[in-house]
Amino acid sequence: MTLSIAHLGPPGTYAEQAALLYFNWLTKTRDQRAILCPYPSIAQTLRAVAQGQAKLAVVPVENSIEGSVTMTLDALWQLDGLQVQLAIVMPIVHTLISCAQSIEDIKTVYSHPQALAQCQGWLDRVIPKVQLIPKNSTTEALLQLEQDPTAAAISSERAAQLYNLPVLATGINDYPENYTRFWVMSKNYIPLARPSHLERRTHTSLAFSTPANVPGALAKPLQVFASIGINLSKIESRPTKRSLGEYLFFIDLEADSSEAQVESALAEITTYTEVLKSFGSYNVLPIQELVVGC
Numbered sequence: 001m002t003l004s005i006a007h008l009g010p011p012g013t014y015a016e017q018a019a020l021l022y023f024n025w026l027t028k029t030r031d032q033r034a035i036l037c038p039y040p041s042i043a044q045t046l047r048a049v050a051q052g053q054a055k056l057a058v059v060p061v062e063n064s065i066e067g068s069v070t071m072t073l074d075a076l077w078q079l080d081g082l083q084v085q086l087a088i089v090m091p092i093v094h095t096l097i098s099c100a101q102s103i104e105d106i107k108t109v110y111s112h113p114q115a116l117a118q119c120q121g122w123l124d125r126v127i128p129k130v131q132l133i134p135k136n137s138t139t140e141a142l143l144q145l146e147q148d149p150t151a152a153a154i155s156s157e158r159a160a161q162l163y164n165l166p167v168l169a170t171g172i173n174d175y176p177e178n179y180t181r182f183w184v185m186s187k188n189y190i191p192l193a194r195p196s197h198l199e200r201r202t203h204t205s206l207a208f209s210t211p212a213n214v215p216g217a218l219a220k221p222l223q224v225f226a227s228i229g230i231n232l233s234k235i236e237s238r239p240t241k242r243s244l245g246e247y248l249f250f251i252d253l254e255a256d257s258s259e260a261q262v263e264s265a266l267a268e269i270t271t272y273t274e275v276l277k278s279f280g281s282y283n284v285l286p287i288q289e290l291v292v293g294c
């Protein structure tokens, strides 16, 4: 069976790069045939897996400079049954791509909001007057650049090569240590999808809403994990979109949900939550480990 891997397109995105490295790892270490399927948005990428059009999706979930990729969190809250198979951490080096003769000629800069935000200091310093235009991905505007020499896009060096476009500046992210964590997600358990030498899964991700906006609504479920010594590696709130000031919470636990104590903690927090979604347990790997594994 060929595994279809959905990712954010058009070709050249960072998500495609992460998906490609994962694809190489699957084909080389698992002898598993796979194909990459680009989708126009992160929400559509995840929906493709939820609706069975693709078996796996590789989606960005968090960046070291800009924090959570909110499109991913919001789509995950709306969809049912998606499980994280693996988390991959990949370095991100942004470049400014344009057909302009010089940086001073640029009037508009297109990119994914995450990429624009990761470079906001550089943009303010070097081309403060440009108009920033958010796009669904870092590569969505690349085909427009040849027609408009006053336009630029923030994307990767790899994308510039793929589209045969000039790079005017490189390493423009505000902090050189720029990493994005991607989740490899599926609807059903796919045994081949994760490295088998890692015995224990190190992280579990959950999202929940609380029954009422009252004192302790968040503290009570968190206390369940604290009381058995489980560390929280991340907490993020997102608006429920039902009413102003009402939130749902995404948390990452340093724990494996198949361990009895964790399993009972997860059962216990259902008494303090309104809707609880578990995205399962998984390992977090730097991208080099997938490349070395080939």
Ligand SMILES: O=C(O)C(=O)C[C@]1(C(=O)O)C=C[C@@H](O)C=C1
Pocket (backbone or CB within 6 Å): 008, 012, 013, 014, 015, 016, 060, 063, 069, 092, 112, 114, 115, 136, 137, 138, 139, 180
């Ligand atoms: O637009 C892309 O190239 C993406 O893969 C999306 C995305 C993101 O949403 O975080 C991925 C990595 C970088 O952090 C910037 C953009």
